[in-house]
Ligand SMILES: *[C@@H]1O[C@H](CO)[C@@H](O)[C@H](O)[C@H]1NC(C)=O
């Protein structure tokens with residue numbers, strides 16, 4: 001049996017733990033610092049640029065903008081880590097504009113980056129960027145390049161490794177949209193395992209960094225549930241049949257948590273089952289239903305100290321914490337305006353905080369954006385009591 005997450009009750013209860021939402025940056029529409037001689041400067045359409053991926057380092061914040069629709073100039077961008085609270089810095093292409101597909105034959109090799117949903121930093125100060133290789137994924141889904149992992153050394157911003165995935169681990173409509181780097185099994189970050197979510201051809205791709213090989217895993221729990229493919233956020237409804245996309249990893253339990261977008265369920269699989277190689281035809285994968293949520297959600301984060309999972313149920317415009325070991329549940333934040341669609345939740349050990357991207361994705365999707373509204377935010381929720389929060393803030397600002 002699994003616990004039912006009683007989020008609706010929690011919403012009504014006066015004992016909701018409501019932690020402060022700290023808006024680090026916010027934008028009505030994203031603004032990129034596009035060079036004048038860049039081929040597509042006139043094709044940039046800010047109303048199609050919505051970030052979905054977040055990575056935080058000591059001095060920088062990385063934001064990915066997948067090419068969902070036409071009008072995206074750079075798919076991986078960066079801003080300084082320390083900017084005035086609530087400011088709207090201009091995004092810079094990472095590592096440089098040369099890496100971003102210009103289209104129109106200017107650089108039509110697959111050397112650069114096509115469409116990035118998410119990226120992760122490892123313990124060796126490197127950024128693993130997962131490039132889905134698909135243009136216009138929500139319009140006409142053009143496969144332009146094979147999906148790949150591109151690893152940047154953050155000290156030099158140079159590419160140190162590129163992994164292009166073989167056809168065998170992909171399907172025609174594969175869309176690699178999320179990743180986890182697991183350094184626990186084989187020691188160093190060079191021999192890490194990478195677990196990736198294939199959202200459109202539901203499944204997972206496992207990359208074994210030590211042996212430089214990859215394989216594919218599929219299971220019905222990774223597919224979207226048609227009963228949960230409608231999302232209502234702040235009264236606006238949209239439909240998206242997305243499979244597995246939210247991922248979190250517990251080093252202590254050596255467990256990968258995953259959730260399709262179109263579901264109210266959260267599942268887990270032991271990392272050992274992912275690592276042991278391609279499953280045989282009739283092998284049953286040890287997947288567990290961990291629990292049910294009040295509504296769908298995308299981002300998942302995990303605090304490795306006590307294995308608390310953080311997620312954001314879309315209909316409730318909130319962030320919830322749930323510990324599957326103790327079955328403790330808390331609603332840690334609720335805000336009908338600031339919390340909208342959370343395409344990314346990240347746990348950051350250094351400041352004991354959940355970081356998240358909150359966007360009015362439903363309005364980008366339905367083309368009902370109001371450019372006078374704040375439509376995109378980077379939010380931090382400190383989970384430590386106020387005294388400690390103050391100390392942490394002093395350290396980081
Ligand atoms: C395309 O851009 C990449 C990345 O900057 C570069 O290495 C490559 O030489 C370029 N290719 C062409 C054909 O210009």
Ligand SMILES: *[C@@H]1O[C@H](CO)[C@@H](O)[C@H](O)[C@H]1NC(C)=O
Nearest residue numbers: 070101102103104135136144
């Ligand atoms: C992606 O699609 C847009 C819109 O059709 C197009 O202008 C652009 O050239 C495409 N990019 C590539 C790399 O083909």
